[in-house]
Amino acid sequence: MYDTDTSTINRSEASSNLFNTKGVIHKGLLDFPKSLLAFDLAEELDDTGRNFNAFYNRANCLHYSFKHPVGAEAVEAFLSSPSRRNFVGDMESQFLQAAVADYEKADLIIRSVGDPDYDYASFSNDYAICLRKLRDSQGAIEVLLRAVAHSPDNLFTRGNLVIALKDARNLAEAAEHSRVAIELDPANAQIRHNYGLVLQEMGESGREQWEAALELDKDIYHSLSSIGHDEGNRGNLTGAVAMYSAALDVVRRIGATEEIGSLQIQIATACIPPIYESTAHITKTRESYIVNLSRLLDQEASSENEIYDPLTSTGSGSLGYYIIYQGKDDVEVRRLLAKVYWKHSPSLVVPPPPQMLLPPLPLPPDRAKIHVGFHSAFFFRHSVGLLMEGVISNIDRERYHVTVFIQTPEDLLKDDVYMRITAGADVVVELPGNLEEARELISSYNLDLLVYGEVGMDTMGYYLPFSRLAKRTALFWGHALSSGIANHDGRVATGLDAEQVGGVDYFVTSTMFEAEGERARSPQDRYSETIYMMDGLTTHFMPPMAPRPNVDLAYFGLPTDHSNNIYLCPQTLYKLHPDFDALIVNILKMDPNGIVVFPVAVKVEWTESLMDRMLGGEAGEFRDRIIFVRRLDFNEFIALAKLANVVLDPFPVGGGRSSLEIFSTGTPIVMPYHRTNILQLTFGMYKTMRILDLVCYNDEDYVKTAVAVGTNRDMEQRIRSAILTQNHLLYQSPKVIEEWNEFIHYAVSNPRPVSNGYFSLAVKDSHLDHNHKSIELSGGATLAYAVKLNHDNPVTGQSHGIMVHIAIGEDPLEYARQLAESIGAEPVKFRWIATLLQRGVKRLERGIIDSVMLVVKGKEVLVGVRWGDDLALVASFAGIRHGLNDEGISWLREVLEMRVPQHVEASWIRSRRELDALIVGDGVDGVDGEDGEDGGKYTHGQEGCFLTVAITTCKRLPLFIKTVDSFLSSLGGVESASRSICAFLVVDDSSSEQDRLEMQSRYPSFNFYWKSEDEKGHAKSMNIILNLVKTRYLMYLEDDWQFLVPPSSGPTRLITEPMTVLSTTSCAQVLLNDQSSRFCAYASPISSCLDSGNVGKAGWNRGEYVEHEFGTVHPLHEFTYWPGFSLNPGIWDLRRLRRGLEGVGERFVFDHEDERFEQSFSVKCLNGGLDFAHLPRINVRHIGTEVSSYVLNGLERDWD
Structure with missing residues (x-):
């Protein structure tokens, strides 16, 4: 407590100096309350206002007592002391403010004296340290500058000034004062070490100064660790670990335990090089990094293991910077590093x-x-x-x-x-x-x-x-x-x-x-x-600077022979994965005139390491065509990019800013989508420009695409022109600013997304079903899945809702059978219900990959997303279970879709078939390459025909003619079509003799099959086609479709795009129209269908497609009740269909005794595990809605 008993301090000895001395004695005895009282009295009794020592000593008492082990008593004394005044902030801040007030008074006394006989250097250092603790770096520098001016030969003060200037980023001044200090005392190891740090901050090497410091003092461990950093940055990790270990030995020997934690993490992380030797090297270093950090995380938190100053702990790999270039999923490794620091x-x-x-x-x-x-x-x-x-x-x-x-x-x-x-x-x-x-x-x-x-x-x-x-x-x-x-x-x-x-x-x-x-x-x-x-690029990028004018290839030291093809890879060398070397080799093999150009690295050692790796392997035979150019200024970089024929985006990290700059020149960039493990930046730019020709999905495609552009000037110029026409979309987009404005508002309007460790969202009242009733299961059963189904009664035609709820342990397949029987559902509807219920229940067997915490009326509800989930199913189940209305379910689905956007991808959708016990087949491999009697696998750009077009017709000549004429028109005529189409086959059912003669007259190159009375029926027509067609690929058309595609794009949209999908995926059929609804499928009316957004991309010309899914509850997938295979216009892969069906013991035939034969065949294909897709656009319109061919043929069905 603050002692007010004046008997302990005799007031009769009314001397300011005397009380100052008493204060010093009490401070030495660690009696801070009496010390502060004495200094307060010394100030009070100082009539002259010039007792420097009283102010300085009280300042030091306030400054250093707060964190002293017995400083708690000082706090109590301070609270009652006049020295407290009206300072603000936390208690430590108030102590420091009071100290600064006294330091300032003492400083004024010294400066007024002119040439004081005081230890001005020590005073200035104490004063500056206190100011820096109060975050007043500039004030500290001013104090130290005055002290240096007063005592220019005082190394202690000048050394502290160097540190203050360095921390304040006044590096030039810090370097100058360092040089003065070295002149004053060349043998001072600490000054040389600090000078090395300043040089390093300035981008220069401090190595010479650190080595000199170690010659002067072998125990200056900071220099040992700084040399370790330098070795690590050069790529010599063994040398780095050796230096860190030596420093650790020193600090343990001399008792500098506060440095142990920093050195331990430097040793642990000094295993990630800037340039990797091989993929095996990546695996080894990654394992070492994870193991080393895990060991640190396993250590007890203690004073010895504590990292006191994190800024000193960053060595050769402490930030894990080069981890990103390994091509792996890095979030858990990044979290591991952060956990060590936490x-x-x-x-x-x-x-x-x-x-x-x-x-x-x-x-x-x-x-x-x-x-x-x-x-x-x-x-x-x-x-x-x-x-x-x-x-x-x-x-x-x-x-x-x-x-x-x-x-x-x-x-x-x-x-x-x-x-x-x-x-x-x-x-x-x-x-x-x-x-x-x-x-x-x-x-x-x-x-x-x-x-x-x-x-x-x-x-x-x-x-x-x-x-x-x-x-x-x-x-x-x-x-x-x-x-x-x-x-x-x-x-x-x-x-x-x-x-x-x-x-x-x-x-x-x-x-x-x-x-x-x-x-x-x-x-x-x-x-x-x-x-x-x-939705946009997130950067409001300014138009890049213009390329340096009047430069050519010779300016960069490159060969000027016009026959050369320049492949430029302008990225930092540590971005080049070891697997990238093989692609460079293959490009140079395919293009004997190709030259691959790289910039040198910042450090010569990095360039040497990359050259050793690349040229030491197979690329060595092309060493004269792999050229490294000097480091370039910004406008030189853009000029070189403009001169290149093609730019190679490396992996796993490609261009970001550099791609935006390169696209300003129009130079094509070949982008390895399949190898980019971070944000798909270049892809996003291409997507924005709507140019996807150079986005590659496998290594072979990457090489072929690069060479195709690099060797074909017409192709290069066409792509350049397209980029230059569209690249304005990349720069200064107003949409980006709108989205940032929206994001800022979103971030500050919503709760911080960390309170539960999950993404947390409050459900609005407008999203709640206020009539919601909880689902109660008998016998203590636990709900597995619930869904509300709408069913049209086949007898009355009335629609009614059915609430389905299944407990854990119930068989969803048996439940589906019983439900289908009770409502009289047709087979395809049973199949749909069975699919849905199995997904709803069996998804619980899979692991959660993402979660959203909903706050419903103050109650927290966790909604988990599992691998392969139908997000609409997840949202609807959450809505039923927790009382969301239709609007709320849609809102939740949109949230989940934002967080898990790949739910629309083929691999995600296809994984759901594993939950369906009725799917007994595995489909077929999408990359089967062997040829056979059916014509083999299609390859893009192949010469010769590969496709048969088969058309069925029945007593509808006008429709037949409109179908054929519009189709041939879209393809540019019969001669143009014959480049891809081997044969046209028409199977006619019961048309008149006159109509048949008209068909033959109009289309003399077609093959016609006139069916007999015994062969009547659509299913029999289909089986005839299967028996007659000899090619692997079949385009099937009924006689009631009008093609809408102009000849300029017809061959691409009707043949190349679907064939690209078939040849690069496992799909067995690609339909020509968007199938997201019946309106889209029939293009009636066209305005009812917009291009689908959930598209995949396949193959050389990036044909877009949507993989059909059966059994989803998404409201935009209205055709989800259809199993997949359809007789709507499309191209079939007959080999895959046959193999898929035979693989599950089914025949590749249509059942002519089943009036729902198309449904039944489609279900067989579904059970065989076959995949089906459609194009995300409208190419044909259904025109046969007036008269059914079944009615005309006397085979009317119940629904005709």
């Missing part, structure tokens, strides 16, 4: 101030706008700066106030991009190099949303998100992968409430960028953040 570096988590815990909306009275911050160390002519400048400058200033936080503001980086970014912001904040100060400064702005331009490329930028520095946070794709810094992991590690812990809330991406196909699982699976998917 556990062993508690200083990373600073509880937020109270105002940070308030919701962003409604805005407080003192704010008219939502406050948004953008942070990066790369807000200059760097990928992040170029990608973000347009967004920062153009988001809605009527709604949003923008603050830009710049991590590296030194003058050499203040280029035109920097100037535009800073001019476009409302406030610009240049952050210090000290983590605590930077964190405190950002937090003081009380941001509603903070957007990180990247996390993982810059040291400070990686550690900031561990603390909550804004009410909401988001990550832009500057580094193109998840941060791994998850709020949930922070809560587990710290035991703190979610609102007290950092972590990145959202990852901003696009539907254009997220992977499709078999590789994709859930996009959300690849992020520790909650993904927010825009």
Whole structure:
């Protein structure tokens, strides 16, 4: 307690100096309350106001006592002391403010004396340290500059000035003061070490200074670890580990235990090189990285294992930067690294101030706008700066106030991009190099949303998100992968409430960028953040600078022979996966005039490593045609890209910003979709331009496409022209700004998506069914699945609803049989019900890949998405179970679709067949390549015919003529059609002799089969066709379709596109019309059907297709009741149909005794595991609705 008993301090000894001395004695005895009282009295009794020592000593007492083991007593004394005054903030901050007030008074005394006989150096250092603790870096620098001016030979003060200048990013001044210090004392190891750090920050090598420091002092462990960093950056990881281990030995020997944690993580992560030797090398290094981090995570959190200063822990791989270039799914590895920091570096988590815990909306009275911050160390002519400048400058200033936080503001980086970014912001904040100060400064702005331009490329930028520095946070794709810094992991590690812990809330991406196909699982699976998917490119990219004028290939040291074909791969060399080497070899093999060009790396060692790997293998025989050019300025880079014939996008990480720049020149980029494991950036740009010719889906396709463009100038110019015509869509898109405005509002309007460790959404009252009744099962049974089915009574025609609910343990197939029997359902409807119920129940056997937490009337409900789920089924079941109305179910389905967009992909849909016990076949392989008597497999561009067109007709000559004439017209005539079509076969059923003569006269090149009376019937016609056709591929048409495609695109849309799908997928039939509804299938009316959005892409010319799905409940899939195979216009793969059916013991024939033979045949194909697709557009219109051929033929069915 504060001692007010003046008997312990004799007031009669009324001397300021005496009380100052007493205060020093009490401070030495660690009696801080009496020490503070004595210093207070010394100030009170100082009539001259010049007792420097009293002010200085009290400042030091306040400064250093707070964190002393017995500092609690000092706090109590301070609360009662006059020295407290009216300081604000937390208790430590008040102590420091009081100390600064006394330091300032003492400083004024010294400066007024002129030439004081005091230890000005020690005083200045204490004063500067205190200022830096209060985040006043500039004030600390000013104090130290005065001290250096006063005592220029004092190395201690000058050394502290160097550190302060370095942390404040005043690197040129820091370097100059370092050189002066070395001149004063060449044998000072610490000064040389710090000078090396300054040089490193300036982009120069500090190696010479660190080696000199070690010669002077073998125990200067900081220099050992700095050399370790340098070795690791060169690619010598063995050398790096050796240096880190030596440093660890030193710190343990000399007792510097506060350094152990940092060195341990440096050793653990020094196994990820910039250039990999082989795929086996990738596997080995990845395993080492994971094992090493797991061991650290397994260690107990202790003072010895603690990482006290995270900024000193980043060695050769601590941020895991090069992990992304291994071509794997990295989110869990990224989380593993972050978990180590969450556990062993508690200083990373600073509880937020109270105002940070308030919701962003409604805005407080003192704010008219939502406050948004953008942070990066790369807000200059760097990928992040170029990608973000347009967004920062153009988001809605009527709604949003923008603050830009710049991590590296030194003058050499203040280029035109920097100037535009800073001019476009409302406030610009240049952050210090000290983590605590930077964190405190950002937090003081009380941001509603903070957007990180990247996390993982810059040291400070990686550690900031561990603390909550804004009410909401988001990550832009500057580094193109998840941060791994998850709020949930922070809560587990710290035991703190979610609102007290950092972590990145959202990852901003696009539907254009997220992977499709078999590789994709859930996009959300690849992020520790909650993904927010825009529809556009997410970057309001400025038009790139013009290429440097008047340069040619010779300017870059490249051969100028016009017969050469230039394949440019302008990416950083560490982006080149070892498997990429083989593609380069194959390109050079296929093109003897090809030259592949790479830029050299930043470090010569990286270039040498890549050359050793590439040229040491099969590529060695082409070493004269693999050329490395010098590093280029920005406009030189664009000029070289313009000169290239084709640009090769590497994998697993291709171009982002560079692709936007290359497309400004029109140069084609060949893009390996199948190998890109991060955001599909170049693909998204091509998709935006609606040019998909150069998007490749396998290695062979990549090589052939590159060579096709590189060797064919007409093709190259055609694609260049298309790119130059469309590339305006890539730059300064207003849609991007609209989407950012929407995202900002979304982020601040919704709860932080971390409170449950899941994506959490509150269900609106308008989405609730207020008449909802819970489903109660008898006997304590647990509900597995429930669905409401609508059924038209076959007798009365009336529609009624049936609520189906199945308990866990019930057989969904048997339930479907009993239900179908009770309602008199036809076979295909039974099959649909059986499919639906099996999916609803058996999905529970699969693992959850994503979850959404719904808050329904205050109650939390977890909705899980499992691999292969029909998201409409998931949403409808959740709605039935938890009381959502139709609008609410649609809303939930849309949320799930946003989070799991690959639910529309063929691999996802196809996986559901595993849940269907009635599907007993495995279909057929989509890449069967052997030839046979049926003509073999189609290949794009092959010469010669491969297709038979078969048409059935019956007493409808006018319709038949309209069908054939429109078809031939779309193909450009019989002669043009014959390039692909081997034969036209017409099977006629009961037409008159006159009509038959008319057919033969009109189409003399056609083959006609006139059916006898015994062969009457559609099913028999189909079997005749199957017996007569000799080609593998069949296009089947009935005589009541009108083709709508003009000759300019007819061959592509009617033959090339469906054949591309058949030849590159496992589909057995591709229908020519969109089949998402009966209106689309029949194109009646056309306006009722829009192009489907859920399309896959296949093969050389990127033919788009939709794989048909049977048994879904999605409201937009109205034709889902049809099993798949159809007699609507399309192309069949007869080999696959035959093999698929025979594989399950079925004959490849149509049952002529079954009036529903098409349905029955389609169900057989479904059970055989065969796949069916349709094109996502309208090519033909059904024109035979007036008169049924069955009626004309005397074979009327119940529904005709």
